Amino acid sequence: MALPPETTATSTFPLPPSQYNNYTDVNQKCGKWPKPPPPIHSQYTMFGNHFNPDDPIIKPLETQAIRRLYPQNFDHRRELKKLNHSILVNFLDLLDILIKCPDSAKRTDKIEDINMLFINMHHLINEFRPHQARETVRVMLEMQKRHRHTVSERLERQEEEVRKLVREALSSLPENLDLDSKLLVPSPDELELRPGHDRLAAQQQDKCSSLDRLMCSIVDAL
Structure with missing residues (x-):
């Protein structure tokens, strides 16, 4: 090989x-x-x-020294169907020649005709490749868009469920809630209003004053 x-x-x-x-x-x-490797420019x-x-990506048939079997302005679908029918007809003719006269020169001519039909048909199919690539990209983008919309909708539903649970929890609380006073931390204003706060503050001030006097006496003894 x-x-x-x-x-x-x-x-x-x-x-x-x-x-x-x-x-x-x-x-x-x-x-x-x-x-x-560097890009090839030559x-x-x-x-x-x-x-x-x-x-160009798809070279015209004329640049490849191949005879064109369809006009310059054409419909791809129509020409592909015509080429497909021509291939089927020429294949049946080739079978008839092989049955009746296999050594005839018409067999070689018919094979060349079928070969030319296949080349033209393959060229028409290749002209659809850019369209196929664009369509593939469009489908991929549509799938990504659909996936993101699905994720966004799921997040919105989850958010709405959380908000609903929070509203139900708040509505189930009693209006006059009597909390344990031991769990509450009094504010500085509440401490000032409590009875005995002044006496406790005075004791702390006296305690600090006695310590200060003790330190002063130690320093004086030195």
């Missing part, structure tokens, strides 16, 4: 089997891993065919 010719473009790919060992996190931080050869970066 003959292998296809190698690509003659100036690039470092394909990599050897051991080349992937150079792409490690340590080499990335040190900047030692191989750099990607003509290059791949699988025996010549390519130019400025060429």
Whole structure:
């Protein structure tokens, strides 16, 4: 089995089997891993065919020296159906030739006709590739949008349920709630209004004053 010719473009790919060992996190931080190949700006050869970066993605049949079997302005669906019918008819004709006269030269001509029909049909299908790519991206975006809307709706429902639980908890509380006074922390204003607060403050002040006097006496004795 003959292998296809190698690509003659100036690039470092394909990599050897051991080349992937150079792409490690340590080499990335040190900047030692191989750099990607530069973009190709000139003509290059791949699988025996010549390519130019400025060429369109879908080349016209005329640039490939292939006869066009459909007009310039056409409907893709209609022409694909016509080509499909032509392939079926020519295939039946080929079967008839193989049955009646297999050594006839018409067999080679009919095979070439079928080959040309398939090339034109394949070219029409390839012209749908950009549309297919755009449609795929559109479907992906629609799926992401639908998923985000679903997550947003779930979050809104959860928020509404939490708000409902909080409202029910607040409504179930009695209006005149008698809480245990031991659990309440008195405010400074309440402490000032309590009886005995002045006496406690005076005792703390006297205690501080006695300590101050003791320190003063110790300093004087030194």
